[in-house]
Amino acid sequence: MTNLPQETAAATEDNVSPRTSAALRAAMDRLLAGQPLRTDGRLIKTNLWKEAGVSRATMNRATVVMAEWDSRVIAAGGLSAREARVTHELEEVRRQLATQIRECTDLKRQLDAAATAIAALHHDNTLLRQAHAQHGSLTDLSQYRSEH
Incomplete structure (x- = not known):
């Protein structure tokens, strides 16, 4: 050697x-x-x-x-430390997004239910006005509201 x-x-x-x-x-x-x-x-x-x-x-x-x-x-x-941190942050953002989507879905259901109730009330109100127009008169309540 x-x-x-x-x-x-x-x-x-x-x-x-x-x-x-x-x-x-x-x-x-x-x-x-x-x-x-x-x-x-x-x-x-x-x-x-x-x-x-x-x-x-x-x-x-x-x-x-x-x-x-x-x-x-x-x-x-x-994964490097930075990649692991970014991956963890991405998972957290995905969890938050899923929560927000669930909340939006719940709010949409509530909005649909409210719209249905409003439509039913509007229909009832229209029927009552028609029935009242055929059988009675309407009274303006604004004069009573200002007194009390």
Whole structure:
């Protein structure tokens, strides 16, 4: 075996330099924490190499880091902290929307019932006016209202 410099020996262990491994791990930590600097924060490999500032090929050579990435993404459920927060907020908004839809449905039922009652009263009032017109006279009640 030849005598390789320390950095070269470390680089051959994971096929990338320690500096590249550190950049990929820092990018991984930022993405998983929901604090990306250069990407939209989704937990995808494209964002990892862009966030680390390395090429896709370099990232793919870092097999140990990539195995760590895969296990951490699986442990995170495939969602960054920001994505998990947004997903939670979306679920909450959906629950609120469902509540509002139920309330609107109830109010529509009440409105329909009120409209039906008003129509029935209007019909009764019309019949009473017709019956009164045939058999009696109407009295203006406004004079009595102002006195009392």
